[in-house]
Amino acid sequence: MLETERLILRPSSRADIPQLFEFLGDPAAMEHTHSDKTLRECQRRVMVHEWRRRRDGCAPWVVVRREDGRIIGWGGLYEDPFDPGWGFEVGYYFRPDVWGKGYASELVNAALGFADKQLQLQEVWAMAHPDNTGSRRVLEKAGFSFARHLHERDRLLFRRPRSAEPR
Template sequence: MLLETERLLLRPPRLADAEPLFEILGDATAMRYTTRQKSLRDCRRYLAAHERQRRRLGCAPWVVIEQETNSTIGFGGLYEDPFDPGWGPEVGYFLAPQAWGKGYATELVLHCVVIARRQTHWPVLCAFAIPITSHRSGYY
């Protein structure tokens, strides 16, 4: 299953995606407000847990690929977090720092909202944000 937005390709992760995703999910800067994957093995387990959720619930984060470069730039989408259950469906994303400030997060989130609105079994969609105390150019 391949989904497409204006500038992004979204697809479920494959085993070969673990290494490029670990560069993001294991990066202290990219993951500074959430749990960072400590090893490639942990990253593989993390991806597998989300894929079990996809089979069970019909949604899980996608590999986020920049169409122009065909580069993996993130992991995110519409999902129920298998590591912090009970919040219901949410939108989340983790992008490589070099992808920040380009509007990719907004593009991904808007696509997720469209998908969520089509789902009759999700009456509420949640998103969480970490407040930023100081603005830095190119931050997001």
């Protein structure tokens, strides 16, 4: 478990799946990325990532708002088991009603601190849909730089080398 000023970041459990599916399964909320079609598909995705946490030392966290204990997101640092080959990346998914409140930036900064201090990764990657300006801003503020456009995926690829400054 990891805590930030406003968030508690913790591993996922099966009991979290219905609340996660409320936004991970919402096509409007997930407009720029993968949307789970069923509760079972969401459970599979989340639990496969949890298995990878034991292997890799990281996986997306359940994002809980400290002030009220509400699950508002899912994300962090991971190596995607469903789309391998990109190395460690940062990803984040939030309920639409909390967009624009700085939670993604807070999560990304915590994930990068974990990448630098605990895993000592040399670089971290991230992807954003070209139309998702909010996500691109989050990545740029966190020190990511544009690497290239992945035309076949319609994604922008960003990279961030290990920070010389501790987070």
